[in-house]
Amino acid sequence: MSQTPITLRQLPRLRNRRLGQLGGLIRPGAHSSPLLEFGKRFVASPPGFPTMFITHDMADVREVFTNHEDFSVGQLMARLSSHDLVFGKETLIFLEGEDHRRERKLFSPPFQHKALKSYEELMIEVVERELPKWPVDEPIEFLKAGYDLAIGVLLSVVFGDVAPERSGRLKDAVSAWFGEIESRGFLAVTLVTPLLGGYTPPYRPLMRAQAKVDEVIIEEITARRASNDAGADRRDVLARYVGTELDQHDDVALSRNLRGILLGAYETTAITLGWIATMLAAHPAAMAELDAAVDSGDEARLDAYLDAVVAETMRLRPVSPFTGRIALRDTVVNGVAVPEGTIVIIPILLIHESEHIYPDPLSFRPERFLDKKPDGHTWLTFGAGPHRCLGAQFATVEARILFRAIIEKRRIDPIPGPIEPARRYHTGLSPSRNALITLRRR
Template identity: 75%
Template structure:
């Protein structure tokens, strides 16, 4: 921890010509970035943007994540993305301080260990339903499979048993909504947002699709209020709220939060599944270990190694390669004065690829996590502190269960060679070729 206080103006500042190199800290191979010559901290002040401190000093990072009251992640999302339009500013990720802590307590129970165990059968059923549709012996894009698996799991876990006519309407409404989010029109809006001060231009097609989803969800909420649970333990997220002590929102707010859970997990789940498939296809030794466990019907061994594969994949390919916080007031982290409105950026991927934290950091080596959970201070896939992703446990368990079910029925064809790169134009890390792999019969 630093005992000498410094201001941002005393730290190295990037010149305009260096700004194009920032992307090198957000893509695999961060150790090659020429920006590392500026040290573990440097400041950037692009015209029209807030002043930003970029730091991978771990004392800075720890203090930043431990400071629950002086920084906002929601303000960073609003300034650089269109998340506020997609989620709504009253959802959990945009709240700060006591309000955030209150909402987090309300929405945490469905993502804790006891609840997670109740979701496993549904996850297995989704894979078994989708698996016969996948080609055998020829390449296909596993990322697209990941999206199918993600929506199947999420609809079942968030909403559970919905009347058939409403279930079909809900699924189609959600698919149309996701489609609008991924449309070129909304992509253009998202790209413009940072350039005009964080203001997201109105996009009526997305608003219509969101309203369609909310309308069906509110119908379902109304139906459940009219017919309370029969006393059995609820299996889906919505039923864990309606009519319980956690039910402290009006129907519109509850529907909006259920929609936020869907969106928050949909793309990240699909992309993570895609990267796991791509990593395994390029690493025969890892697949050999999984095949040996699957052939021996040794589920404990299979699960243990899959947990390690998931953790290692998320280390090398975190869906979001950076995170940030915006100062709500003048404050200090680790001796650095952060003025109100300034943003602190943490390059997650740079930390994950650092030899200070991981031996041979560029090597895909699941064994580093065998029998050992990732270090929450240097493995930052889900962030850290009070804003650590609420669904982190869920995401880790889901990836293991889905891939275990796949591997109990199929083999992954492997070939040593380079792993496909991330998309060039994507704020996160998504497989450029949609994770093309070949599956064989087991």
């Protein structure tokens, strides 16, 4: 006979006067949050928001991630952010059930292992183009360099060689669009979205910039459809769709999805590169291991250690330190009755800092990932389950390839003292001093 599920009312409840302490669960040092006095589960009811069930019980986490019928990540994003306005509700992250599975099947091949290998030369070309622009022997805000690398790689990998009459326009349009997304005006709009029940007020500068991006992308798609050899000798993502069995969208829908790929990978790539540089500057022993691998010419050793550095950096500084789902109907999670409309919050960073999962969890130890890959059940940088980030493998491989190309020509000076802190008022974890480091010629 099964036990009667416990209700949310039976769980510890966070008083509203302590709601500000929730931020401590998504900042480095989450393991010392006073909210741990509640155990692994508790409930919060912020004014104007649905009830929140916060859990880092791993059995709860697994059930939430794998139950794609009763929970939605897309509807949660629409409720708490302006992502639906930027990405469009027809894109993959907002789809559920069979619609999500169908779209994921169509868009996953360009991000799988076989395709990733073909992008390597494109990524290295971007580093070789950008590297001479960076100062040596003086401080550089590597986060800004990361943004330049990110947009260069994305345009090269997603679109490849764009016709000269469109390449400049595409880069300018994408840069302007990113600029509007990061503007104070749009930030103000996104801040009021949760307070308005998920409604995002129109922000016309963003809509105009977005329309210009779509205009150029659709021109490129149209040109490729008209060419009989559109995919010949091409390695880019667009070439893997146009004229293939994956080409099941009209031009507008394909453009919208390609634009979503650009946005989804842009900031996450740049911030991850910034944190890798920051971690290497703060941990000379790790930089010394990379130096030794470069000096010995042992590429396998270099790649293996870089993969470990990337994984460990993403464990300690995941760009998104929490994730969540919203309940589509009344359901049960590991013996807890979760009513329809409840938001389930999973504090990823708190799990990554658990000493029960990672021995000596606050130490930067890439060696923990040398002999084994990150466990997809406990290393949650890209989420898990059916809605795990489509570009997860792309992101980790990209970071390794870009940093390999960088450290073969440059080394990072050690910076004594504590690791550069994360920005205090930012939902994502980005370096507060823009990853300030000093590069030396090798």
